[in-house]
Amino acid sequence: MSTATADEAFIHPALFYRSEAEYTDRTAAFVREGLAAGEPVAVAVPGPNLELVRAGLGTDARDVTFLDMTEAGRNPGRIIPGVLRAFADAHPRVRVRIVGEPVWAGRSAAEYPACAQHEALINAAFAGRRATILCPYDETRLAADVLADALVTHPTVITEGSERVSEGYDWPAVVARYNEPLGGAPDAVVLAFGPGELPEARRFAVGVAASLGLSGRRLQDAELAVAELTTNSVVHGGGSGTVAVWAEAGQVVCEVRDAGRLTDPLAGRRPPEHGQIGGRGLLLVHYVADLVRVHTTDEGTAVRFYLGV
Amino acid sequence: MDGTGASGGPARTGGGVLLDVGPLSGRPGIRASGEINVSTRLSWKNALTELSRQHTDVSYVELSAVRFVDVAGVAALAVTAMNLPVGRVVVERPPPQLPRVLDLFWPSLHRIEVAPR
Numbered sequence: 210m211s212t213a214t215a216d217e218a219f220i221h222p223a224l225f226y227r228s229e230a231e232y233t234d235r236t237a238a239f240v241r242e243g244l245a246a247g248e249p250v251a252v253a254v255p256g257p258n259l260e261l262v263r264a265g266l267g268t269d270a271r272d273v274t275f276l277d278m279t280e281a282g283r284n285p286g287r288i289i290p291g292v293l294r295a296f297a298d299a300h301p302r303v304r305v306r307i308v309g310e311p312v313w314a315g316r317s318a319a320e321y322p323a324c325a326q327h328e329a330l331i332n333a334a335f336a337g338r339r340a341t342i343l344c345p346y347d348e349t350r351l352a353a354d355v356l357a358d359a360l361v362t363h364p365t366v367i368t369e370g371s372e373r374v375s376e377g378y379d380w381p382a383v384v385a386r387y388n389e390p391l392g393g394a395p396d397a398v399v400l401a402f403g404p405g406e407l408p409e410a411r412r413f414a415v416g417v418a419a420s421l422g423l424s425g426r427r428l429q430d431a432e433l434a435v436a437e438l439t440t441n442s443v444v445h446g447g448g449s450g451t452v453a454v455w456a457e458a459g460q461v462v463c464e465v466r467d468a469g470r471l472t473d474p475l476a477g478r479r480p481p482e483h484g485q486i487g488g489r490g491l492l493l494v495h496y497v498a499d500l501v502r503v504h505t506t507d508e509g510t511a512v513r514f515y516l517g518v
Numbered sequence: 519m520d521g522t523g524a525s526g527g528p529a530r531t532g533g534g535v536l537l538d539v540g541p542l543s544g545r546p547g548i549r550a551s552g553e554i555n556v557s558t559r560l561s562w563k564n565a566l567t568e569l570s571r572q573h574t575d576v577s578y579v580e581l582s583a584v585r586f587v588d589v590a591g592v593a594a595l596a597v598t599a600m601n602l603p604v605g606r607v608v609v610e611r612p613p614p615q616l617p618r619v620l621d622l623f624w625p626s627l628h629r630i631e632v633a634p635r
Contacts, residue, residue: 407555411586429614436588440556481623484600486593489623493589496622 220341221331222372223363225348225356229261232345235367236308237265239343243306244272251296253278253288254310254345262308282311285320285327286495289334289478297340298480304339312359314350317458319515320500321355322387328362329380333475343367358383384474391504391511394462397455402439403448410439410452414463417454422518423461430497431516435463437490438512442467446510457515460499464513471505539565542578547607551583554591562591566598575605582611582635592619599629611635 224239226232236252240262243250251274252262259277263270274296282288288311297305309331312324331342346359348368360366360375361383367373398417402410414435419428435452442450446467453464477491491512495501498514505511537558539550548565552558569577579595581587592615599607609616610633617632624630 405557407557408553408586426618429618432586433589433615433618436555436586440588440590444556483624484597486597487590489589489593493619493622 218337218339219332219335220365221335221363222343222365222367223359223375224343224345225359225366225368226345227348232258232347233261233265235370236262236343236345237269239308240266240273240306241269243341244269246304248304248306248341249296249300250274250306251276251292252308253281253292254308255279255313258310258345278310279313282309284495284498284500285311285323286478286498286501288327289331289475290480290492291496293331293340293342294334294480297335297338304341306341306343308343308345310345312344312346312351312355314347319502322389323500323502325355325358325362325383326387328359329383330474330478332362332364332380334478388504388506391464391502391513394453394455394457394464397453397464399451399453401449401451402442404443407436407439407443411436414452414454418461418463418516421454421456421461423516427516427518431461431463434494434497434514435465437493438463438465438514441465441490442469445469456518460515460517462513462515464511466509466511468509470507471503471510477501537561541568542580545578546572546574546576547578547580549580549583553585554587556588556590559590559594563594566594569607570598570602573602573605577602577605577607579607579609580611581609581613581616584613587613587615587619589619589623592616593623596620596624596627596630599627600624602629605629606631608633 224235240250253276256277256279259275276292281292293307293309296307311327316324346356360377362380363375364378365372366375400410400413411432415428415432418431423431439452442465446469450465450467455462477495481489494514499517500515502513537550537552537554539548539561542549548569554562606629608631612632620627
């Protein structure tokens with residue numbers, strides 16, 4: 210099914226599908242092609258589609274790693290480190306093959322920009338790595354601009370069984386386009402913090418988050434995430450910042466703003482070296498949050514994370 | 519930013535929160551109280567270096583009076599434990615962030631045993 214040459218290191222086609230039968234046939238064929246070549250194969254797609262792939266594979270499914278993308282990839286920002294690189298790094302000496310479906314019809318308007326940036330950044334994260342990642346897109350249920358973005362974030366696209374080069378492929382453009390100002394939050398409670406006030410900033414955020422209904426492990430995760438973001442502000446973001454907390458559609462949202470600029474588009478998306486001490490802060494935020502949105506310019510950076518109550 | 523050097527003792531942050539860290543009495547290891555964060559990082563790292571220098575079989579890290587530890591603070595402890603030639607580190611009554619961060623980044627680190635609060 211794939212027309213890309215196998216000696217190309219990274220292969221990243223989008224698969225536009227129009228029916229369950231087509232989805233089942235094409236993903237199963239893609240998986241079997243990998244199994245026949247001796248490649249480790251993972252399938253990370255939303256739950257109902259997992260069942261389609263399993264059914265299509267029959268007994269071949271036993272050799273495949275399955276992950277429900279609505280859980281493993283709920284936050285699109287953790288799919289590269291937590292799903293794709295995690296699987297690839299577990300098989301360092303061979304080419305790996307993954308079906309990854311990060312965009313589905315139920316993604317919210319707040320989530321979609323992070324999904325598009327994730328799809329774009331896969332190209333940077335896997336440049337030169339031996340991997341084939343097929344990204345299915347539901348042509349019948351996804352919006353036209355989502356499908357248009359998929360042509361920009363994937364070097365090739367498969368439609369009706371034939372693969373063609375995507376003329377508009379230009380992934381950095383999608384990273385830049387969705388680096389959008391994050392809308393205001395009229396109900397936000399805001400605190401400014403300086404270099405010596407990290408504990409105060411953290412306690413403030415935890416207090417507001419708890420009053421908005423966050424509790425247990427999710428509240429502890431909010432505390433950790435705020436600590437990491439405010440620490441980044443103090444160390445890399447000009448030494449001070451603001452932390453804001455509010456509720457939005459059943460989630461608690463925390464946002465840290467400072468005067469720094471995030472210049473590394475893969476910050477927070479690289480699995481850390483085992484013995485590395487620093488550099489895990491943004492990764493932690495991606496791991497624990499349901500969604501992370503970032504807006505970064507020369508004027509400053511806002512990082513916003515969402516946790517379901 | 520760190521208030522003290524290699525000798526341990528209280529490190530003051532701008533907000534008045536301290537990390538007080540020193541040797542345990544009667545058994546190998548260290549005890550700490552206060553906050554382990556970027557402002558107190560050097561004291562924490564120095565104490566861990568001292569712990570690994572004295573380590574023989576089992577070392578204890580008593581954290582019942584630590585209110586918060588950040589990711590790099592847990593990472594410093596994990597890396598210290600990983601680099602021990604033998605034995606293990608028993609972390610006693612740590613704040614809840616510690617097992618959470620260990621679980622996220624070092625899910626099968628056998629050199630650390632956590633005795634919960």
